Amino acid sequence: MKLRTLVWRELFERKSQMLTCFLAIFLGITTVVAIKNVTFYSEKAVAREMDSLGANVLVLPKSTTLQDYYSADMHEEVIPEEYVMRLTMSDIEGVDNLSPKLCVPVELRGKEFALTGILPKSEFQAKAAWGGAGIFSRPIGCGAIDTGTNSEPEDKRTLVRKRVIKDLESHEILIGPDVAAALDLNEGDTLTLLEEPFSVIAVLPETGTVDDSRIFAHLHTVQRLSGNDAVVNCIEIVGCCEEISAGLVGKVNDLLPSAKVVTVKQVVATQQNVNHMMGRLSTIFLVIIVVVGGAGIANYMYANVFERRREIGTLMALGAESGLVLRIFLLKALLLGLAGGIGGFLIGTTLAVTLGPKLAGVPVLPMPMLALWAVGISAGITLSASYFPARRAARLDPVATFQEV
Amino acid sequence: MLRMEEVSKSYKHRGQLVKALDGAAVHITKGDFVSVVGPSGSGKSTLLLMLGGMLSPTSGRVLLGDRSIYDLSSDRRARLRKESIGFVFQTFNLVPYLTALENVQIPLYLAGADEGAQEQTASALLERVGLGDRLDHKPTELSVGQQQRVALARMLANDPSVILADEPTGNLDPETADQVIGFFEDCNKEGRTIVMVTHDPKAAERAKRTLKLRDGKIISEQEQSLHVA
Numbered sequence: 001m002k003l004r005t006l007v008w009r010e011l012f013e014r015k016s017q018m019l020t021c022f023l024a025i026f027l028g029i030t031t032v033v034a035i036k037n038v039t040f041y042s043e044k045a046v047a048r049e050m051d052s053l054g055a056n057v058l059v060l061p062k063s064t065t066l067q068d069y070y071s072a073d074m075h076e077e078v079i080p081e082e083y084v085m086r087l088t089m090s091d092i093e094g095v096d097n098l099s100p101k102l103c104v105p106v107e108l109r110g111k112e113f114a115l116t117g118i119l120p121k122s123e124f125q126a127k128a129a130w131g132g133a134g135i136f137s138r139p140i141g142c143g144a145i146d147t148g149t150n151s152e153p154e155d156k157r158t159l160v161r162k163r164v165i166k167d168l169e170s171h172e173i174l175i176g177p178d179v180a181a182a183l184d185l186n187e188g189d190t191l192t193l194l195e196e197p198f199s200v201i202a203v204l205p206e207t208g209t210v211d212d213s214r215i216f217a218h219l220h221t222v223q224r225l226s227g228n229d230a231v232v233n234c235i236e237i238v239g240c241c242e243e244i245s246a247g248l249v250g251k252v253n254d255l256l257p258s259a260k261v262v263t264v265k266q267v268v269a270t271q272q273n274v275n276h277m278m279g280r281l282s283t284i285f286l287v288i289i290v291v292v293g294g295a296g297i298a299n300y301m302y303a304n305v306f307e308r309r310r311e312i313g314t315l316m317a318l319g320a321e322s323g324l325v326l327r328i329f330l331l332k333a334l335l336l337g338l339a340g341g342i343g344g345f346l347i348g349t350t351l352a353v354t355l356g357p358k359l360a361g362v363p364v365l366p367m368p369m370l371a372l373w374a375v376g377i378s379a380g381i382t383l384s385a386s387y388f389p390a391r392r393a394a395r396l397d398p399v400a401t402f403q404e405v
Numbered sequence: 406m407l408r409m410e411e412v413s414k415s416y417k418h419r420g421q422l423v424k425a426l427d428g429a430a431v432h433i434t435k436g437d438f439v440s441v442v443g444p445s446g447s448g449k450s451t452l453l454l455m456l457g458g459m460l461s462p463t464s465g466r467v468l469l470g471d472r473s474i475y476d477l478s479s480d481r482r483a484r485l486r487k488e489s490i491g492f493v494f495q496t497f498n499l500v501p502y503l504t505a506l507e508n509v510q511i512p513l514y515l516a517g518a519d520e521g522a523q524e525q526t527a528s529a530l531l532e533r534v535g536l537g538d539r540l541d542h543k544p545t546e547l548s549v550g551q552q553q554r555v556a557l558a559r560m561l562a563n564d565p566s567v568i569l570a571d572e573p574t575g576n577l578d579p580e581t582a583d584q585v586i587g588f589f590e591d592c593n594k595e596g597r598t599i600v601m602v603t604h605d606p607k608a609a610e611r612a613k614r615t616l617k618l619r620d621g622k623i624i625s626e627q628e629q630s631l632h633v634a
Contacts, residue, residue: 001510001523006503013502314498317459318559319487319515321480398459 003324007331014304021300022336022343025382028289029344029374030351035282037352037367038360042275045208045362046268053264056163057248059083059235060260068271068361069264070209073101073233074114081219081230083256084119087237092251097121097164097238102219104226106193111182114214115193117222117232118159120168157202159216163238170221173198176212177205193217194225208363274360286377294385297336301329301389309396316398326394333386334379341378345371406598407433407456407567412465414451414621425451426462427621433600435566438593440609441602443618449602450571452618456600457490457569458482469567487515491565491597495572497556499544505531505555506540512562530558534588550581557588568592570601574608586611 011018049069060066061077084100102117159165159174168174173193175185180203185191189200198217206212223230239248252261305312312325349366356364409431415424426448433439433456441449454460455467458474459482467474469489474482486492491512499508509527518526531537534554536547544552553573560568570589574582586608593599593613601612609615610629617625 001507001514002520005507009502009507310498311500314494314500315511315515316483317457317486317492317494317498318512319483319563321483323480324515399454 003327003331007328007335010308011332011335014307017300017304018336021297022340024293024296025289025336025340025378026343026347028285028293029341029378030348032282032285032289032377033345033348033370033374034351034355035278035285036370036373037349038356038362038364039275039278039282040367041356041362041364042271042278042360045360046271046275049264049268053163056239056264057237057252058262058264059087059237059252059256060262061233062258062260064260066262068210069268070207070211072236073103073116074210075103075233078102078228078231078233079235079259081223081232083259084232084235086255087235087252090251090255092248092255094240094248095237096240099164099236099238100219100232101234101236102222102226102228102232104222104228106215108183108191108193113179113182114210115222115226116214116216117219118165118168118216119219121164121166157204159202159204163236165216168201168216168218170218171196171198172201172218174202174204174216175200176214177203178213179215191215196221196225271360289377290381294381297333297382297385298389301333301386302392304332305329305389305393305396308393312393312396313398316396322394325396326390329386329390329393330383333382333390337379337382338375340382341375342371344378345374348374406435406437406470407431407600408466408468409452409455410466410468412455412462412467414448414455414460415463424621426455429465429621429623431456431616431623433598435598436593436596438589438599438611438613439601440612440615441600441618442604442606442609442615447618448621449618451621453569453571453600453602456567457492458485487512487563489566491560491563491568493553493556493560493568493570493573495575497544497552497576499552499555499559501544504541504543505536505547505558508544508555509559509562512559516563526562527558530561531555533561534558549576550578550584553577553581553585557585561592566597568597568599568601570599570603572602572604574603574605582608 053069056069058066058069058072059079060072061075061079064075064077066072081100084098087095087098098119100119104115104117106113106115157174165174173191175183175191180186180200183191185200185203187200187203191198191200193215204211204216219232222228237248237252249261249263252259312320315325349370352364353366356362409429412426412429412431413424414426415422417423429448429452431452441452443449451460455462458467458469458477461475469485472485474485477485500511503511506524506527509530510523513523513526528537528540531540534557536551536554536558539547539551542551544555547555553576560570568589573589574585577585582605589599589601590611599612601608603609613629615625615627615629616623617627
């Protein structure tokens with residue numbers, strides 16, 4: 001006979017009550033863990049986007065709505081490719097690069113991928129009139145002017161980070177890692193797309209975004225193969241710094257009044273709002289768990305003390321001190337709290353990892369640190385809620401055991 | 406061994422003062438076997454609870470040996486019960502979710518015995534009361550008589566010098582009741598002091614001495630004539 005035997009056996013004596021109490025804690029912790037987990041990775045994704053794309057501006061068809069920067073071109077609306085020329089020939093300053101894109105869905109071996117037409121930078125630099133033109137010169141404070149005379153060979157995989165590539169031949173492609181894995185392709189392999197052969201010149205690194213399942217080809221090739229005119233889905237303006245991008249929006253709006261111009265901040269604002277809302281939700285849920293869950297547990301414990309008054313009186317008659325009675329009830333509360341916290345963490349994490357990507361559009365990984373938090377909160381609530389009932393039990397008059405008094 | 410000096414117990418019930426015990430003076434020597442009889446509400450259980458350190462008197466003193474029980478804190482009194490007093494209840498008061506063996510282990514656990522010693526002592530006690538083959542049975546799996554025997558085994562777990570029994574045969578058939586009283590007689594022969602509250606005149610006769618209570622007062626004290634069982 002040990003204290004934990006007394007507690008453990010009694011827990012399973014009244015299974016339905018115990019289960020109800022456990023579920024209250026478990027469901028609450030599950031919800032909060034899932035929300036916190038998804039929010040963490042969503043915020044990380046937003047921070048990453050802001051970090052790498054903070055200075056960027058998107059030119060889109062007027063009627064599009066956008067929630068994810070990386071899928072800015074994945075819609076059916078188009079704008080004339082001529083807008084690229086207008087931007088290039090303008091005197092707008094603070095632009096590192098321009099990246100027009102046309103996205104065409106393709107099916108390969110039963111899977112859908114995004115064939116994305118991009119215009120290499122060399123196409124801009126070939127036009128003498130564009131060399132040294134305002135579009136590629138930086139204002140003071142924005143770093144050195146890029147004259148495009150870098151003679152070192154380009155690492156084409158920097159496309160995903162720099163958003164633009166210097167050279168791309170008409171039948172060359174770069175593929176995302178998911179594409180490479182699905183189609184078992186490596187650098188140097190050949191792939192037939194829309195009945196034409198293409199050479200894989202690079203497999204891009206994993207970014208955790210929709211770019212991982214893209215196939216990048218020359219814009220004009222994609223326009224031709226898809227039967228499109230000289231149109232694009234979006235033009236990505238790679239700004240030289242975040243301060244400049246704010247000014248860019250107004251100038252591009254003036255230049256292209258028929259287009260929609262958005263900054264990364266605006267694009268991620270929705271995600272940020274979702275994150276804030278989820279963050280507030282998790283706080284609200286936590287408060288609900290503490291108040292409602294705690295009240296439920298306290299009620300269960302008081303009822304348990306009342307049901308067991310004869311047993312408590314008997315234990316006291318046999319010599320149990322008040323401290324032991326207190327420990328019996330607090331240990332029971334602790335066990336329920338631990339079980340609720342551990343179970344809540346496991347199921348909450350599973351939900352976050354499986355449903356999070358679908359709901360928030362970002363990959364979600366388990367967060368082991370949340371386990372400590374979940375168990376701590378859960379045990380804290382059950383112990384706090386059970387303290388007064390346990391104290392009542394410890395102060396019970398053992399005379400309740402006897403019938404005639 | 407056990408003394409009550411002018412002990413009274415009053416409490417308020419719906420604004421009226423109720424005297425459960427009035428000026429009781431009792432002297433119980435070591436090795437005595439006392440039965441306490443009287444009609445319902447006469448104060449029998451009140452007297453027993455006070456002797457067991459579980460109900461403090463309104464006035465007077467209760468002494469175990471030289472110690473005034475109610476000068477001790479409630480936890481000290483609990484320790485005193487653990488060390489010296491064994492209880493038997495009319496409704497047995499077994500813990501329903503523990504087996505017979507575990508029920509008997511409770512006083513040993515409370516006294517700080519290690520698990521091995523607990524199991525050994527408890528098994529031996531249950532063998533003594535004829536329940537050696539029922540160690541793993543829960544109270545609901547035992548008959549009424551068997552439950553009372555588990556309670557008796559539990560009562561002896563800490564080798565008490567004083568046994569306080571509240572209507573130990575109240576729920577038993579005559580044959581089982583006779584066995585229980587016989588068990589008390591054996592315990593008394595071992596030198597243990599027994600105070601037994603009972604409605605059963607036959608059980609009362611088996612004690613060495615009988616105290617009669619009415620309306621909270623001890624109205625008579627009678628030595629039993631010796632008889633051969």
